[in-house]
Amino acid sequence: MLAGGPLVDHHCHSLRAGWHRVGGGPWPAWRRCFTEAGRPASLATDVPGLLGYRHFLTALAGLLDAGTAGSPEDLERLLADRRDRLAGADPAGWLRRLLDHAGTAALLVDTGFGEDVLGLAELRQAAGRPVREVVRLEAVAEAVLGEGGPAARSLDRFAAAVEERLAGALDRGAVAVKSIAAYRGGLRLAGSTPLQRRQAFAGLDRAAQAARFDDPVLEPFLVRRAAELAAERQVPLQFHTGFGDEDVDLPLADPALLRPLLRDPRTECPVVLLHCYPFVGQAAYLAGTYPQVFMDLSLALPLAEPVAADLVRQALGLCPAGKLLAASDGHSFPEMHWWGATVWRRALDRVLGEQVEAGGLDEPAARELAGGVLAGNATGLYRL
Numbered sequence: 001m002l003a004g005g006p007l008v009d010h011h012c013h014s015l016r017a018g019w020h021r022v023g024g025g026p027w028p029a030w031r032r033c034f035t036e037a038g039r040p041a042s043l044a045t046d047v048p049g050l051l052g053y054r055h056f057l058t059a060l061a062g063l064l065d066a067g068t069a070g071s072p073e074d075l076e077r078l079l080a081d082r083r084d085r086l087a088g089a090d091p092a093g094w095l096r097r098l099l100d101h102a103g104t105a106a107l108l109v110d111t112g113f114g115e116d117v118l119g120l121a122e123l124r125q126a127a128g129r130p131v132r133e134v135v136r137l138e139a140v141a142e143a144v145l146g147e148g149g150p151a152a153r154s155l156d157r158f159a160a161a162v163e164e165r166l167a168g169a170l171d172r173g174a175v176a177v178k179s180i181a182a183y184r185g186g187l188r189l190a191g192s193t194p195l196q197r198r199q200a201f202a203g204l205d206r207a208a209q210a211a212r213f214d215d216p217v218l219e220p221f222l223v224r225r226a227a228e229l230a231a232e233r234q235v236p237l238q239f240h241t242g243f244g245d246e247d248v249d250l251p252l253a254d255p256a257l258l259r260p261l262l263r264d265p266r267t268e269c270p271v272v273l274l275h276c277y278p279f280v281g282q283a284a285y286l287a288g289t290y291p292q293v294f295m296d297l298s299l300a301l302p303l304a305e306p307v308a309a310d311l312v313r314q315a316l317g318l319c320p321a322g323k324l325l326a327a328s329d330g331h332s333f334p335e336m337h338w339w340g341a342t343v344w345r346r347a348l349d350r351v352l353g354e355q356v357e358a359g360g361l362d363e364p365a366a367r368e369l370a371g372g373v374l375a376g377n378a379t380g381l382y383r384l
Helices: 029-034 040-049 051-064 073-088 091-102 122-125 137-146 155-171 194-202 204-211 217-235 254-261 278-289 303-319 334-358 363-380
Strands: 007-012 104-110 131-136 175-181 237-241 270-275 293-296
Touching: 007 334, 007 363, 029 040, 029 254, 040 051, 040 073, 051 073, 051 091, 051 303, 051 334, 073 091, 073 334, 091 122, 091 334, 104 122, 104 334, 122 131, 122 194, 122 204, 131 155, 137 155, 137 175, 137 204, 137 217, 155 194, 155 217, 155 303, 175 217, 175 254, 194 278, 204 254, 204 334, 217 237, 237 303, 254 270, 278 293, 303 334, 334 363
Parallel strands: 007 104, 104 131, 131 175, 175 237, 237 270, 270 293
Antiparallel strands: none
């Protein structure tokens, strides 16, 4: 296999507090991880019809030596029951088995997603490997507003408190900052005057913004402040781009909209474009044009698994191999971290195998390229 070796999962999330059980309902709870739709009808009828979901079940059956006889529904129930017995008896053992099988050597965890999830220390102990934090800008802004006090009454104090907490997280070992501006108003990041910002803060619905920070004036302002901090520290700033949330206005999640930020010397920090689907070509163009831009295909590969190799091939068409990163975007259940890593290896192995067969690469060069995408590029970028 060309895409062997360790994998640094540079973009993922923690596990639900009750992750050791997926069964007990009308369908396994992991179905929710295969769609952005939250409606029960989609979970009941759409997810089982996805080719990628069926491929996931087949792959998990191989790991569990379960066979694939019977209907997809019977297989799904069998896998959920068998998996729940293993995870219930030895949660850490099952988690480590999945991560070991995926070759996952380290997890870089966005701590801004999910409310009832394992803390980093608890996840680190259960996983038995390095777990590092990626601090989410919007979650910090919501926390500052939710706590009230002087920082919630003055724009200057609010911005300073957000920046101070981001810096504090980096000082404590966080390896990057992340923004979800893509589905909190979009990536156009319109500029504003001091007067416009003061007026926006004065009229802010504190309770609503503490629950979901998406003010159209203050969100771009804080993103730029975070980019300036990242530039000062020379740490990566991750951007969610493309799909990944049901309420995203997809055209506004195009990473090409970040071009003004990328051209501003005050915000010249390493920028990592996450997910990127369906804007894989745009992201690859940006990575090939701007020295500080990197990209991944997290979420895109596990959710669009039948075309995963096509997406990797498209990314490598314009993105330098040293700027492509692998990640699962796994969350809630460890099978998602395992599946994302598994799909990455399969897709990368297929694409590089084609190159070797066509004479574009020899096997040592292909293995070196794969090793960079899976782990080496992230290790250097995040200074692991």
